[in-house]
Amino acid sequence: MLLSLTSKSLIKVNRTRVCTISAFSKSFFRAFGSNMSQSLENQIAEKTKQLAPPLTNDRHKGQAGRIGVFGGSLEFTGAPYYSAITSLKVGADLVYVFCAKEAGLVIKSYSPELIVLPILDQPNAVQQIEPWLKRLHVVLIGPGLGRLPSTFAVIERIIGVCRNKKLPLVIDADGLIFVSQKPDVIKDYPAPIVLTPNVMEFGRLVGQNTGDGTKLERSSCFLNKLGGQVTILCKDHEDEIISNGKSVKVSGGGSGRRSGGQGDMLGGSLSTFLHWALEKQVEPNIACFAACRLTRDCNARAFAKQGRSMTAVDMIHEIHDVFEENFELK
Ligand SMILES: NC(=O)C1=CN([C@@H]2O[C@H](COP(=O)(O)OP(=O)(O)OC[C@H]3O[C@@H](n4cnc5c(N)ncnc54)[C@H](O)[C@@H]3O)[C@@H](O)[C@H]2O)[C@@H](O)CC1
Numbered sequence: 387m388l389l390s391l392t393s394k395s396l397i398k399v400n401r402t403r404v405c406t407i408s409a410f411s412k413s414f415f416r417a418f419g420s421n422m423s424q425s426l427e428n429q430i431a432e433k434t435k436q437l438a439p440p441l442t443n444d445r446h447k448g449q450a451g452r453i454g455v456f457g458g459s460l461e462f463t464g465a466p467y468y469s470a471i472t473s474l475k476v477g478a479d480l481v482y483v484f485c486a487k488e489a490g491l492v493i494k495s496y497s498p499e500l501i502v503l504p505i506l507d508q509p510n511a512v513q514q515i516e517p518w519l520k521r522l523h524v525v526l527i528g529p530g531l532g533r534l535p536s537t538f539a540v541i542e543r544i545i546g547v548c549r550n551k552k553l554p555l556v557i558d559a560d561g562l563i564f565v566s567q568k569p570d571v572i573k574d575y576p577a578p579i580v581l582t583p584n585v586m587e588f589g590r591l592v593g594q595n596t597g598d599g600t601k602l603e604r605s606s607c608f609l610n611k612l613g614g615q616v617t618i619l620c621k622d623h624e625d626e627i628i629s630n631g632k633s634v635k636v637s638g639g640g641s642g643r644r645s646g647g648q649g650d651m652l653g654g655s656l657s658t659f660l661h662w663a664l665e666k667q668v669e670p671n672i673a674c675f676a677a678c679r680l681t682r683d684c685n686a687r688a689f690a691k692q693g694r695s696m697t698a699v700d701m702i703h704e705i706h707d708v709f710e711e712n713f714e715l716k
Pocket residue numbers: 461462463464465466528529530531532559560584585586587622646647649650
């Protein structure tokens with residue numbers, strides 16, 4: 387059974403189609419131990435509203451989030467940009483992009499707001515990056531990273547340093563390819579990790595021969611072997627958030643348009659929401675839910691204006707309004 391969040395959550399996607407912005411499965415409510423007699427929708431919406439820190443003058447730069455994005459290669463400069471700018475526009479104070487040398491100037495030219503360190507493929511990359519890691523609250527690995535063995539070797543060592551520092555991780559795109567090849571790299575990781583596969587990446591991650599069961603069933607063996615605090619956020623026509631043997635579905639919003647970069651936005655927003663959640667000892671699932679909601683609603687709003695010509699940049703322009711609608715305490 388699916389429930390819509392609020393009457394306010396109905397938006398017009400185009401002249402003929404109206405869709406609910408927020409809908410939740412019963413399993414979601416069970417996962418969060420909700421009392422069925424209460425207004426369940428409001429309870430969950432309130433949890434995501436509690437994530438954002440207050441906008442007061444006594445907070446210093448950096449407190450709202452210092453996020454590291456590991457990605458950006460000769461081929462892919464857009465993906466790390468989409469992630470990083472989304473992380474910043476959702477509300478992180480500082481975002482650092484660690485990329486290959488060829489990608490550095492290109493990403494810098496997209497945005498003066500991002501701190502871009504083109505050192506990922508340089509000699510002594512890990513030694514150069516290590517001092518930066520201690521500033522970070524959350525590390526996002528993968529958007530536009532590429533799949534070179536030399537890059538994966540650096541990422542393996544970076545994850546080792548993050549492990550020692552107990553840094554929360556979000557792993558997406560090419561980062562998931564690496565984890566699929568070497569899952570032990572995140573085994574018994576001492577801090578929360580969120581993996582954000584699309585349909586293809588999910589199959590690679592949990593194994594193509596894990597059957598026709600639900601995503602929850604298909605991922606259980608993989609998650610049991612990993613141990614630690616791993617959440618899988620499966621991106622699809624309905625997103626599904628899997629952790630602790632439970633599953634949460636997020637639907638509504640979205641559109642018929644699947645232009646590249648939407649998943650990168652999700653990874654970037656999740657990194658900021660995850661920092662806020664962990665700071666307040668809120669479960670990572672709530673951060674995942676917020677990131678799905680934000681991405682899907684940005685998609686719906688941008689599509690309503692741009693239709694077929696909508697791209698990720700149009701979605702980025704919608705972040706403020708979607709944030710106001712869903713995540714600000716009124
Ligand atoms: N402007 C950019 O720089 C962009 C770079 N990107 C980067 O490009 C690299 C490769 O990413 P890809 O996503 O192409 O990864 P893959 O090379 O693994 O390709 C995924 C494939 O799965 C297919 N697929 C996705 N969802 C599906 C579904 N529901 N059913 C059936 N097939 C489905 C896609 O059509 C695609 O062919 C990553 O590093 C990524 O971050 C992308 O994020 C897009 C934007």
